[in-house]
Amino acid sequence: MTDQAESAIALLLAERGCDCDCHPDERPDDVEPCMPCRAEAEWKALIAARSERHVVPTTQRLLPCPFCAGTAELQEHMAVLSKRTTYVVACISCAAEGPWQKSSTSAARWWNTRAGT
Numbered sequence: 001m002t003d004q005a006e007s008a009i010a011l012l013l014a015e016r017g018c019d020c021d022c023h024p025d026e027r028p029d030d031v032e033p034c035m036p037c038r039a040e041a042e043w044k045a046l047i048a049a050r051s052e053r054h055v056v057p058t059t060q061r062l063l064p065c066p067f068c069a070g071t072a073e074l075q076e077h078m079a080v081l082s083k084r085t086t087y088v089v090a091c092i093s094c095a096a097e098g099p100w101q102k103s104s105t106s107a108a109r110w111w112n113t114r115a116g117t
Helices: 003-016 035-050 104-112
Strands: 053-055 072-078 085-091
Touching: 072 104, 085 104
Parallel strands: none
Antiparallel strands: 053 072, 072 085
């Protein structure tokens, strides 16, 4: 696990603590949280790390959302653990997404593809 993920886990555990039945509120600071609480904190840290997306400019025209006719934007995602960059086009109104792709061009092409076209 990366240092960044370990830091996020430590922060979540410090914020939440462990309020389950196996640890009373008066537990000393040097007592580790139970495994279910630690696993929950690790999961939340990994989800937070994976969800960092950045809007990137594109010269390609993006069609409106097929579900709500909202505006679409191209997003870039850098996976913290694998260090891979992927792209997706998403609607800013209803959060519909196209498939994740290795290139921005491919993400835009998939988003603009409609059934029967």
